[in-house]
Amino acid sequence: MVVKQAVVVDVIKKILCVIFLSLGFVTYAQQDSTQVYKKKVLETVEIDVLLGYYEQEGIHAAVTGGIGNEDLQNIAPSVVVRIPLNEDDVLTADVGISAYTSASSSNGNPFNTAASSGYDDDDDDERSGNGNGNGGGNSPTGTPWVASSGASRKDVLTSINFSYVHATDDRNRYWSSNIGASFEYDYQSFGFGGGYTQLWNEKNTEFSLKAQVYLDQWKPIIPTEIHEFDLFGVNFLTDNQSYFSGVSVIDKDGNSVASYLPSNYSPIDDVNRNSYSVSLGFSQILSKRAQFSVFLDLVKQQGWLANPLQRVYFADQANFYIGNRSSIANYEDPSNTDLFHLADDIERLPRNRFKYPFGMRLNYYVNEYLVVRSYVRRYADDWGVNSNTFQLELPIKFNLNWKLTPSYRYYDQTAADYFAPYDQHLSTQAFYTSDYDLSAFSSHQIGGALVYTDVLSKYSLWKLSLKNISLRFQNYQRSDGLSAFSIATGFSFVLD
Amino acid sequence: MIKESFTGLKTYKLKKIKSFLLLLVVLASSTSCVAVKEYNKVFLNDADMALKAPFSERFETTFHIYREAAAGANGGKTGGGCGCN
Numbered sequence: 001m002v003v004k005q006a007v008v009v010d011v012i013k014k015i016l017c018v019i020f021l022s023l024g025f026v027t028y029a030q031q032d033s034t035q036v037y038k039k040k041v042l043e044t045v046e047i048d049v050l051l052g053y054y055e056q057e058g059i060h061a062a063v064t065g066g067i068g069n070e071d072l073q074n075i076a077p078s079v080v081v082r083i084p085l086n087e088d089d090v091l092t093a094d095v096g097i098s099a100y101t102s103a104s105s106s107n108g109n110p111f112n113t114a115a116s117s118g119y120d121d122d123d124d125d126e127r128s129g130n131g132n133g134n135g136g137g138n139s140p141t142g143t144p145w146v147a148s149s150g151a152s153r154k155d156v157l158t159s160i161n162f163s164y165v166h167a168t169d170d171r172n173r174y175w176s177s178n179i180g181a182s183f184e185y186d187y188q189s190f191g192f193g194g195g196y197t198q199l200w201n202e203k204n205t206e207f208s209l210k211a212q213v214y215l216d217q218w219k220p221i222i223p224t225e226i227h228e229f230d231l232f233g234v235n236f237l238t239d240n241q242s243y244f245s246g247v248s249v250i251d252k253d254g255n256s257v258a259s260y261l262p263s264n265y266s267p268i269d270d271v272n273r274n275s276y277s278v279s280l281g282f283s284q285i286l287s288k289r290a291q292f293s294v295f296l297d298l299v300k301q302q303g304w305l306a307n308p309l310q311r312v313y314f315a316d317q318a319n320f321y322i323g324n325r326s327s328i329a330n331y332e333d334p335s336n337t338d339l340f341h342l343a344d345d346i347e348r349l350p351r352n353r354f355k356y357p358f359g360m361r362l363n364y365y366v367n368e369y370l371v372v373r374s375y376v377r378r379y380a381d382d383w384g385v386n387s388n389t390f391q392l393e394l395p396i397k398f399n400l401n402w403k404l405t406p407s408y409r410y411y412d413q414t415a416a417d418y419f420a421p422y423d424q425h426l427s428t429q430a431f432y433t434s435d436y437d438l439s440a441f442s443s444h445q446i447g448g449a450l451v452y453t454d455v456l457s458k459y460s461l462w463k464l465s466l467k468n469i470s471l472r473f474q475n476y477q478r479s480d481g482l483s484a485f486s487i488a489t490g491f492s493f494v495l496d
Numbered sequence: 497m498i499k500e501s502f503t504g505l506k507t508y509k510l511k512k513i514k515s516f517l518l519l520l521v522v523l524a525s526s527t528s529c530v531a532v533k534e535y536n537k538v539f540l541n542d543a544d545m546a547l548k549a550p551f552s553e554r555f556e557t558t559f560h561i562y563r564e565a566a567a568g569a570n571g572g573k574t575g576g577g578c579g580c581n
Contacts, residue, residue, distance in 0.1 A: 052555030056563075076555060098558075157578065182578065189578065202531040277568070283547050285532050289539050293547040297568040359569030361547050365539040373544065379566035387566040395544040405544075413565050438565050449552060470552045478563070486559060490552040 041167045042084040045495035047464060050488060052076045058436075058482035059334070061104035061144055063223070065311040065343065066422035066434030067332055068107065068144025070482065074100040090165045094180070098157040103146075106153030108309050109224040110142030110340050111243075111322065139248055141323035142340035152221060152309070157184045161191075172199045176210075186309075189216040195279075206293075208281040216273040220308035225342045229262050249342065251318060254325030264314070264345040264427050273303035289365040299355040311343035312432050313423040332422070341423075347433045349418055355381040359389075371395045379413075385438070387413035405449040407474075412442035436480050447474030447486075457494075464493035 054074040061068035078096030085091055147153060161180030167173070174197040182189045193212035199205065222230065224243060232239040237258055239245060251257045276299070283293035313319070320342045321328065327339035359377040366372060377389035391409040398404070416438040418431040425432040449472040457465040469491055476484040532540065539545065549557060549570060561567045561578070 048551055050552060050555060054555070054559050074559075076558070080551070184578075187578070202533065204531040279568075285537075285540060288532055288536050291540055291545065291547060295569040299568060355566075355568060357566060357568035357570075363545045363547060365542060365545055371542060371544040375549075375570070377566070377569050379568070381565075383565075385565040387564070389566065389570075403544075411560075411564060411566075416565060437563055443564070445556075449550075470550075472552045472556070474556055476559075476563075482563070484559065484563070486556050488552055488555040492551075 038087045038169060039171075040084055040087045041165070041171070042082055042090045043494075044084065046082040046467075047493045047495070048080040048490060049493075050076075050078050050080075050490045052078075052486060052488035054484065054486040056476075056482060056484035058478075058480070060436035060439075060480055060482070061107065062307070062310045062347075062433075062435035062437070063104040063107050064110070064144035065313045065341070066436060069103040069147060069334075071103040071147065072100060074098060088167045088169070092161075092163045092165075094159075094161040094163070096159050098159075099154070100156075101147075101154045103148075103153070105155070105309065106148040106150055107142070107144060108152040108221055109150045110144065110148050111140035111224065112142060112148075139322070141338040143323070143327075143337050144340065145334045145336055152185075155185045157182055159183075172203070173197065178212075186219045186221045187216065188219070189214055191215070197281075204285040206281070206283045208279075210279040210281075212275075212277045212279070214273075214275040216275070216303075218268070218271040218273065218304055218308060220268050220271060220304075222268075222308045222346055223311050223343050226262055226265055226311075226346055229265060230267060234261065247322060250321050250325050250328075252321075252328060254328060257320070259318070260320035260342055262342070262344055268304060268308055270304055270351075273301065273305060275299065275301045290363070292360065292362040295357075295359045297355070297357045299353075299357075301353040301355070303351060305351065305353055306347040306349040306433065307435070308346055310347040310433065310435055312345050312347055312425055312434055313341060314344045314427040315424050316426050316428070317344050319423070344427065345432070347435065348431050349433060350383070350431055353381055353383055355379070369397050383438075384415070384417035385413055387411065400455050401453055403451045403453070405451070407445075407447055407449070409445040410442070411445070413440065415440040436482070439480060441479045443476060443478040445474055445476045447472065449473075460496070461493065463496045465496055467492040467494055 052075070054072075054076075056070065056072045058070035059068070060066055061070040076096060076098035078094065080092065080094045083091045083093075142148070159180065159182035161178060163176060163178035165174055165176045174195075176195040176197075177193070179192045181191070191212065191214040193210060195208060195210035197206060197208040228236040228243045232242045236242045237244050237247075237249060237260065248256045249258070249260045251259075278298045280296045281293060283291065285291045321331075321339050322342060323339035325339075327336045330336050331339055331341060357377055357379040359375065362374045364372045371394070373393040373395065375389070375391040377387075379385070379387040379389070389409070389411045391407065393405050393407040395403055395405040416433065418429075418433050419438045420432065420434060421439075422434055425434070449470055451468055451470045453468040454466040457467075459466040470489065472486075472488045472490070474486045476482075476486070478484075557570065
């Protein structure tokens with residue numbers, strides 16, 4: 001008992017000792033701060049609000065094997081709050097959501113009748129499939145060319161990130177760390193990282209090093225026909241509980257058959273996807289009007305790098321369909337509204353990927369009205385993708401308040417080694433994808449940004465003074481036919 | 497034939513190494529330029545001279561990450577954090 005008391009007293013002594021020592025440091029720091037003036041890294045709380053809208057159209061939907069409607073709409077609001085904790089430290093909170101509806105994703109279950117196996121995608125399509133398949137009027141139909149109304153047609157990504165930056169007294173060294181997470185219906189991610197920045201040569205030269213880790217996880221959703229095969233095995237066309245019970249499957253000649261079997265399919269054995277990256281940056285002031293920076297990222301990804309919802313069709317295996325046999329001839333044409341090709345397998349990609357992007361920025365201050373901003377990037381990875389990016393922005397200031405920034409961006413890439421268009425892969429291949437994001441293409445993006453800067457802080461909201469408002473709009477055209485439009489409006493405030 | 501391929505590969509690698517060395521020399525020599533003093537950085541401190549993408553651009557950086565196979569070296573994500581490429 002006495003011994004216990006002695007131990008407790010000892011612990012209390014130690015705690016008090018630590019508290020007094022801490023107080024001593026705090027007092028010292030306060031005294032020190034009165035002696036040496038330091039400009040704050042961030043003067044006051046800053047809040048940035050960004051609301052983005054994006055839409056796209058295309059004919060190479062990845063979920064339906066490289067053909068089909070890939071219309072997509074996305075709305076993404078986000079808020080970033082930067083809080084100065086003291087002269088040296090800044091805490092940043094970044095919260096956002098991204099909500100989309102996608103024709104391609106909707107066709108995870110493209111069929112227009114409810115499932116019987118419990119894999120109900122709530123797919124009560126309103127399109128008028130006429131049910132002319134061999135199964136009669138109640139037989140389900142589907143098509144890659146029309147969005148389905150199933151649950152997978154929409155999703156919301158929610159993300160939250162915190163970062164912390166500490167600057168040394170001479171503002172020549174910065175330490176940073178970050179932690180964050182994001183959640184989607186079928187995907188979740190946890191990330192963390194840290195960085196170090198060193199300035200020298202009278203702050204004319206800067207070197208930065210950053211490391212980042214993402215520990216992600218799929219909650220796989222697979223196409224309906226593959227799901228039923230996974231659940232009921234070889235009897236999935238006849239089992240009473242199966243979605244396909246009583247449903248007529250037809251071959252390329254329109255004959256009702258029972259030989260459809262996605263035998264290449266094997267279940268996803270590892271739902272993890274981890275990414276590790278190291279980023280190196282170097283920047284240099286060249287003159288009173290010019291500065292440049294170079295960036296090199298080294299990225300390793302490991303785990304399930306394919307998307308489980310994306311179908312693949314093999315050229316060396318027979319084709320099987322559900323729906324109207326008279327649409328077989330025009331299956332690849334948007335006029336097909338009532339026939340769906342059953343998948344041979346889901347997308348499969350290697351478990352590892354190394355990426356080596358290298359970028360460079362060069363900015364030049366022409367005069368008080370014009371700045372030239374340029375960016376180039378060379379990218380390579382071990383999947384065979386090589387790409388080039390070039391971007392030019394010309395911020396033109398009309399006066400102290402208004403600025404217009406026209407911009408142009410060019411991008412090209414070679415195809416990944418594992419890409420082939422719809423129905424051209426072979427079942428003997430180890431890896432395959434018909435996702436056109438991994439195909440060879442080039443793209444052009446033209447747009448601009450209009451920015452109003454409230455120099456005198458005339459406008460305020462509660463205790464927040466407006467810094468600037470921006471409106472950014474971009475038109476994106478890809479050589480494979482995908483076209484997209486985005487518009488984003490941003491508001492920057494500072495706390496009074 | 498094999499010898500020719502090997503020689504070709506060797507030449508290609510040498511070219512790459514030469515380019516990288518040239519870049520290093522340019523970078524190293526640029527640091528030895530006369531430093532611009534703080535009071536002369538008024539143009540460099542213009543918001544548009546920042547060597548990073550503006551905040552309003554991050555929305556389109558996100559859709560580039562989804563729609564293109566390449567990512568990184570631009571301040572955006574390099575992979576991970578989403579079910580994209």
